[in-house]
Amino acid sequence: DTEVxxxxxxxxxxxxxxxxxxxxxxxxxxxxxxYKQKAKKPPELMFVYSYEKLSINESVPSRFSPxxxxxxxxxxxxxxxxxxxxxxxxxxxxxxxxxxxxxxxxFGPGTxxxxx
Amino acid sequence: KNQVEQSPxxxxxxxxxxxxxxxxxxxxxFSNLRWYKQDTGRGPVSLTIMTFSENTKxxxxxxxxxxxxxxxxSLHITASQLSDSASYICVVTAGYxxxxxxxxxxxxRVKS
Numbered sequence: 001d002t003e004v005x006x007x008x009x010x011x012x013x014x015x016x017x018x019x020x021x022x023x024x025x026x027x028x029x030x031x032x033x034x035y036k037q038k039a040k041k042p043p044e045l046m047f048v049y050s051y052e053k054l055s056i057n058e059s060v061p062s063r064f065s066p067x068x069x070x071x072x073x074x075x076x077x078x079x080x081x082x083x084x085x086x087x088x089x090x091x092x093x094x095x096x097x098x099x100x101x102x103x104x105x106x107f108g109p110g111t112x113x114x115x116x
Numbered sequence: 117k118n119q120v121e122q123s124p125x126x127x128x129x130x131x132x133x134x135x136x137x138x139x140x141x142x143x144x145x146f147s148n149l150r151w152y153k154q155d156t157g158r159g160p161v162s163l164t165i166m167t168f169s170e171n172t173k174x175x176x177x178x179x180x181x182x183x184x185x186x187x188x189x190s191l192h193i194t195a196s197q198l199s200d201s202a203s204y205i206c207v208v209t210a211g212y213x214x215x216x217x218x219x220x221x222x223x224x225r226v227k228s
Contacts, residue, residue: 004159042205042218043160090159102147102209107159 003027004108006091012114015081021111023074023091032074033105034066035090043090049074081115088112118143120208120219128225133196137222139189139206147209151180151191154203154221163191163204196226 004025013019023032031050035043048056049068063085065077074091092105120141129135141149148167152160164173164180166189173180177194193200206219 040203040221040223042221044218045216088157092159104150104162104165107152107161109159110157112157 004091004093004106006089006108006111008111009109010112010114012116013078013081014116015083017081018077018079020078021076021089021091021113023076023108024072025093025106025108026072027093027106028071029093029095029106030071031094031103032068033092033094034064034074034076035092035107036085037088037090037110047076078113081113083115086113086115118208118210118215118217120206120217122204122206122219122222124222125220126223126225128227129196131196131198131226131228134192134194135196135224137191137193137204137206137224139191139219141187141189141206141208141217141219143187143208143210143217145211146184146187147211149180149182149189149209150207151178151189152205152207153200154205156202160205193224196224198226198228200224201226 007022034046037043045058046060047066052068063080067075088110090110091108094103094105123138150165151163154160163175163178166173166182179192182189203221203223205221208217
């Protein structure tokens with residue numbers, strides 16, 4: 001299985017809602033990532049988990065809260081988002097080892113988030 | 117400052133024609149360089165990944181080149197197909213694999 005899956009595909013939420021994005025991989029990868037991508041822009045790294053521990057937080061606002069329950073799952077909890085947070089949220093995974101981001105990253109299809 | 121610049125910003129070609137996309141980088145220390153293809157609204161898919169010692173790598177109709185001396189890479193697409201219409205993103209890994217630097221991408225449109 002060389003696939004990264006993400007649910008839901010689309011999400012519309014109000015600014016007072018709490019929602020979660022989910023990501024799953026079964027490739028035995030020990031590094032997982034969250035990216036945010038605005039239209040016609042490259043992905044921007046948000047968080048990196050390596051061996052289920054948060055290793056990189058790119059100064060992301062606290063209204064985004066990542067969680068890695070086990071080596072196959074990665075969640076992104078959303079609370080009190082702003083309309084400007086509307087974007088495509090991508091999950092990726094790669095081999096977890098020294099120099100985590102040295103290795104090829106496999107991306108999921110993304111969740112299209114709209115904040116009203 | 118670590119930067120990756122891609123050109124052209126966008127490109128339109130006829131089906132069956134070849135094209136070449138460019139990537140210039142000022143990333144140090146360099147670990148590897150990747151090309152991704154991203155369809156609209158989908159996640160990026162890896163095409164090639166090259167380390168310092170590799171100067172050419174092919175994946176079907178896609179051929180990437182790397183000149184580590186001039187810090188330039190290119191992605192050549194042969195006999196383009198309508199399905200090649202996508203954004204092509206150049207990504208350079210910096211340091212000891214602890215930083216990725218993304219280019220802005222080239223939007224390719226192949227028309228019949």
